Each structure stands twice: as C-alpha cells, then as structure tokens.
Amino acid sequence: MLTTDKNHPKQLVADFWNEASCGENLYFKGENLQEKFNNQLKTRYALEPYIIPFAGFAESKGKKVLEVGVGLGADHQMFAENGAILHGCDLTERAIGLTRQRLEIFGLRSELQVADAENLPYADDTFDKVYSWGVIHHSPDTPKAASEIHRVLKEKGKAKIMIYHKKSMVGYMLWLRYGLMRFRPFTSLETIYSRYLESPGTKAYTTKEAKKMFSMFKDVSIRTELSHGDLLSSGAGQRHQGVLLKIARKLYPRTVIRRFFPTHGLFMLIDLTK
DSSP, X not given: OOOSOTTSHHHHHHHHHHHSOTTHHHHOOSSSHHXXXXXXXXXXXXXXXXXXXXXTGGGOTTOEEEEEOOTTSHHHHHHHHTTOEEEEEESOXXXXXXXXXXXXXXTOOOEEEXXXXXXXXXXXXXXXXXXXXXXXXXXXXXXXXXXXXXXXXXXXXXXXXXXXXXXXXXXXXXXXXXXXXXXXXXXXXXXXXXHHTSSTTOOOBOXXXXXXXXXXXXXXXXXXXXXXXXXXXXXXXXXXXXXXXXXXXXXOOHHHHHHHXXXXXXXXXXXXXX
C-alpha cells in the first residue's frame, strides 16, 4: 500500500504513472476524449495485435473478470464490450479516472477502484479470470502480486499475465546506451531495466524465473513476443526520445531480428490455470 514516504519504491512508481498513464503521451491524440480513446485503442492493437487472442476478450462474456492495472482502459473497454462482469484496479488515480471516463463515454460498466496489486481488495476465489498486461513487473514485490492474483482466482480460473522478458532486444539496446556507451560494460540487465526502462524499479524475468514465480498455479504456459520496442517500429516510450533514436529507427535491421532473434522479445505472455 502507498505510504507518506515520497521516496518509498511504491510511491515512486505511482508518481511516475500519475504523470501520464501508459501510452498517454504517445498515442492519446484527438480533438476530444472520445476521439482520443478511439485513436489510442486503434493504435494499441495495430502495434500489439497479439493482445486480442491472448486476452480472450470474446470468450469472457458472463465471466467475472478482474483487470489488474487498467492504464488508459483500452483492454478494459474490450472486456466490457464483450459482456464480462468486470472489475478493474490500478495504483493511480489518473488511470482509474481516465478509464472511468472512457467507459462512461461508450456506455459501459465496471467496478473500478484505486488499489495495490500486492494487496488486492477482493475476497479469495472471486474471479473466473484475472488479466494484467505489463503491470506487476513495476510493483516492488512482484512475487507478492503474483500470489495475490492466485488468491483471488476461483479454482480452475484462468490468469493472463504479461511481464517483461529479461533477454530482450529492448534490454540489449538500453544496455548499449546506458552501459557500454557510458563506459560501464558490467552494468547488469537488472540495473538497466530498473533505472532506464520505465518507472523506477521496473523488473524483467527469464522464463525460468517466471515459472518459479508462478509455480503456485497448476498449469503455466509461457511464450515471448517481439514488441514494437524490440523492433523500433513505434515511439519508444515516455522516457526515450532524441535524434540518435530517430537515426537508429531508420537503420534498424528488423528483418534480421525477426529471423534470428524471434525469442528475444520484451513481452512475456503467461497463461495460467489455478
């Protein structure tokens, strides 16, 4: 839970995402809120088309679904449009406020609240599905968040979780920029992700580490996806801009990456059954 200590790791995460929800600075554009939400949703699934089959929006009708970390609310909107009995939480007031506005504009419903992934405010065995895309790796105690997801799921319930993959092209590029180019070649990938990717303390995991973290689940299935960040095919996030990046984007060997490094994507997609 958040504290009054402004330097507490969780407060630093909340402050970072309260400045702008994920993608807000890059893809939230338009003349009014409805247009902004529509543009962000369209861009999200154009850049990350694997979200749609992974999340299973169309299979969620009538199921009690929790999204942990709603962000700008595009996935939440999709669950609501497909008839889920929907709940959502996020660490930040900004994300909950924007998602609430989004659902109101499109005439959709969800029970939304500000909450901490490490201390979910739901009873044991509540949900048929828990979904979380790119969220719990920002939490200071990610294994605790994984345990909480397991706790609130019903027996035989499904969880769909995306966390960052350590051995990714994004990680290697950040190491080149903030490690090698600063004459610090022994800087670890853990340090690189923690200091330079997104919010302070961001983590990434190997598949072996992820399997261990989610070992309380009966079934664990993991695959990785090359993200638009790995392929430098989009804006690079809230923290990374500049001339050098623009040049790199034009020269980047995407065909080579896709062919020879297909498993070195930032996104680790985890299917779980309790």
